[in-house]
Amino acid sequence: MKKLLSATKANIERRRFYLREEREEIAQTNMATLRYASLLTILLLLLLLAVALLTIRDWQPSPYHFALLPAALVMCVIAWWKGDRSSPRAATALCVIFEALLYVIVILIDTLGGPDAPSSFVQLACIAMPALFVLPAWISYGMLLAAEALYTLLVVFLKNPYIAQYDIFGMMTGLLFAFGVSWLVMRSRLKAHELKIRYETMSKRDTLSSLYNKRAFFETARRYFDDHNPNSSCSLAIIDIDNFKQVNDTFGHDAGDRVLSGIGDILLELYRPTDLIARFGGDEYLVLADHMIDEDLIQRRFCELRVRVGERSATAAGTTITVSMGCVFANDQDVDLSELFRQADIALYAAKEHGKNTCVVKRYFAK
Numbered sequence: 001m002k003k004l005l006s007a008t009k010a011n012i013e014r015r016r017f018y019l020r021e022e023r024e025e026i027a028q029t030n031m032a033t034l035r036y037a038s039l040l041t042i043l044l045l046l047l048l049l050a051v052a053l054l055t056i057r058d059w060q061p062s063p064y065h066f067a068l069l070p071a072a073l074v075m076c077v078i079a080w081w082k083g084d085r086s087s088p089r090a091a092t093a094l095c096v097i098f099e100a101l102l103y104v105i106v107i108l109i110d111t112l113g114g115p116d117a118p119s120s121f122v123q124l125a126c127i128a129m130p131a132l133f134v135l136p137a138w139i140s141y142g143m144l145l146a147a148e149a150l151y152t153l154l155v156v157f158l159k160n161p162y163i164a165q166y167d168i169f170g171m172m173t174g175l176l177f178a179f180g181v182s183w184l185v186m187r188s189r190l191k192a193h194e195l196k197i198r199y200e201t202m203s204k205r206d207t208l209s210s211l212y213n214k215r216a217f218f219e220t221a222r223r224y225f226d227d228h229n230p231n232s233s234c235s236l237a238i239i240d241i242d243n244f245k246q247v248n249d250t251f252g253h254d255a256g257d258r259v260l261s262g263i264g265d266i267l268l269e270l271y272r273p274t275d276l277i278a279r280f281g282g283d284e285y286l287v288l289a290d291h292m293i294d295e296d297l298i299q300r301r302f303c304e305l306r307v308r309v310g311e312r313s314a315t316a317a318g319t320t321i322t323v324s325m326g327c328v329f330a331n332d333q334d335v336d337l338s339e340l341f342r343q344a345d346i347a348l349y350a351a352k353e354h355g356k357n358t359c360v361v362k363r364y365f366a367k
Contacts, residue, residue, distance in 0.1 A: 011190075012137070014190050014194075015137060015186065015190065018189070018190055018193050019134070019136060021193075022193060023088045024088060026088065026091075026134045027086060027087065027088040027090075027091035027092070028084045028091075029134060030091045030092070030094075030095050030133045030134060030135075031079060031082065031083070031084060031086055031091050031094070032084075033095075033132060033133055034075065034079040034091075034094060034095055034098055034133070035076065035079040035080050037098070037132060038072050038073075038075040038076035038079055038098060039076050041068070041072040041076075041102070042069065042072045042073060042076060045065070045068055045069055045072065046069075049061055049065060062109060062112070062113030062114065063113075064105055064108040064109045064112065064113045065109055065113065067105055067108075068102075068105045068106070068109070071101045071102075071105060072101075072102075075094070075097070075098045075101065078094065079094065082094070092135060092139075095133040095135060096135070096139060096143070099129050099132075099133070099143055100143065102125055102129065103125060103126075103129065103143065103146075103147040103150075104147075104150075106121045106122055106125045107122055107147060107150055107151045107154065109121060110122045110151070110167075111151065111154035111155060111158055111159065112154070112158065115158050115159050115160070116159075116160055116163070117163070118163055118166060118167060118170075119151075119155075119167045119170060122147075122151050122170075122171070122174070123170050123171065123173070123174030123177075124174075125147075126144055126147060126148060126174050126175065126178050127174055127177050127178045127181055129143070129144065129147075129178075130143075130144050130178055130179075130181070130182035131178075131181050131182045131185040131186075134186075134189065140182065141179075141182075144175070144178055148171055148174075148175055151171060152168065152171060155167045155168060155171075156168075208257060208260055208261055208264075208279070209260055209261050209263070209264030209265075209279045210264060211264045211267070211268070211277050211278050211279045211285070212276065212277065212278035212279075213278060213279065214278065214279075214280055214281055216278065217276060217278035217280070217286055217288075218337070220276055221276060221288050221337055222337055224276070224288065224290075225335055225336075225337055228335075229334050229335060230333070230334035231332050231333075231334075232330050232332070232333055232334070232335040233290070233291050233293050233330060233331050233332050233333075234288060234289060234290050234291060234292065234293070234329070234330055234335070235287075235288075235289050235292045235293060235298060235327055235328065235329035235330070236286065236287070236288050236289075236327065236328055236329075236340050236341065236344045237286070237287040237289070237298070237302075237325050237326070237327040237344065238280070238284060238285070238286055238325065238326050238327075238341075238344045238345055238347075238348045239263075239267075239284065239285040239286075239287065239305070239323055239324070239325045240283060240284050240285075240323065240324050240325070240348055240352070241259070241260075241263070241283035241284075241321060241322075241323055242321070242322040242323060242324055242352075242356040242357060243322075243356075244256065244259075244282075244283035244321075247259060247313075247319065247321065251319065259312075259313050259321055260279070260283065262309075262312040262313065263285065263309055263312070263323070264277075264279060264285070265312075266305060266308045266309060266312060267285060267287065267305070269308075270301060270304055270305055270308070271287055271289060271301075272289070272290075274290055275287060275288065275289045275290060275292075276288040276289075292329070293329040293330070293331045295329070295361045298327050298329065298359070298361050299359055299361065302325050302327075302359035305323065305325070306322065306323060306357065309321055309322070309323050310322070322356060322357035323357065324348060324351040324352050324356050324357060324358060324359070325348065325351060325358075325359040325360075326344050326345065326346065326347030326348025326349065326350065326351050326359075326360050326362075327344060327347060327359065327360070327361045327362070328340055328343045328344045328347055328361075328362050328363070328364045329361065329362075329363060329364060330363075330364035331363070333364060333366060334366060335364060335366070336366070336367075339364075339366070339367055340364055343362060343364060343365070346362075347360040347361065347362045348360070
């Protein structure tokens, strides 16, 4: 029982994460599904009306059959007109309205529209609806249970008792199938989402240090300055391992890889989760630190880095490694990322010229 509860809780959290992280994409997918589902409803209705007239003796469509046609047509027009311009909230609202209309009209067709005939469409709709759109579970299952409750009441009070017992059995069977199909479809969606995240993470991360790679760093940094300019307050540090080639030549590439990975771990420990840390390539690292604009604090952070790198490298490679850092900070300024990087690179070069194992900090000057 504990394992079942734990698995259920984990599945709920996965679903919530998926709905939160992919809300824009889900809205577009839901709108695309709504366009084709409403169009398919119209085509199926016309086809089934024609088949019923040909195959069922003395059958006549009820007013509820005809009510479904304009309802589906209106939803189809709205869905195609709105396209992908709908917000996530609006897309959810349209999908809920479509489901509610379909539930109600199909229930009326199978009850008031044919009190002396067994139900034909309610359970098909109830199985399909929860799996059709990506909606919060309380909406999908809440609407399903409400529809089945309304259907059961109408069957009990309006239909022939002999037919009603079969319809009630069909309702219970359809409900079980609806939950099962919905769970399988959502499970497939969650797995696809998690696989997408895994591939995106692999494309953005340096395989050796697990930090951001160069491309991901600059993409994220550009978004940062888009959000914060013209009042950006941050610092950009370029960190370089001194004489790293000698480590590879003397102790081998395995030792060098351990040093590179270890420095990545140290940077993650020293800086905040909100700071952007990347391995720039080779033996260089980048750190974009939000609101870290105090020169004394930057120097203290470098001193901690220098001490930890020395200790970690002595263990990993059997020799003491030193690092140099060039850092530029901007205080409430309009920052150009390329220019910020260029000035940080100049500061790093100055640190190397000063004898390495040092840090040079400069203020950003806009050009």
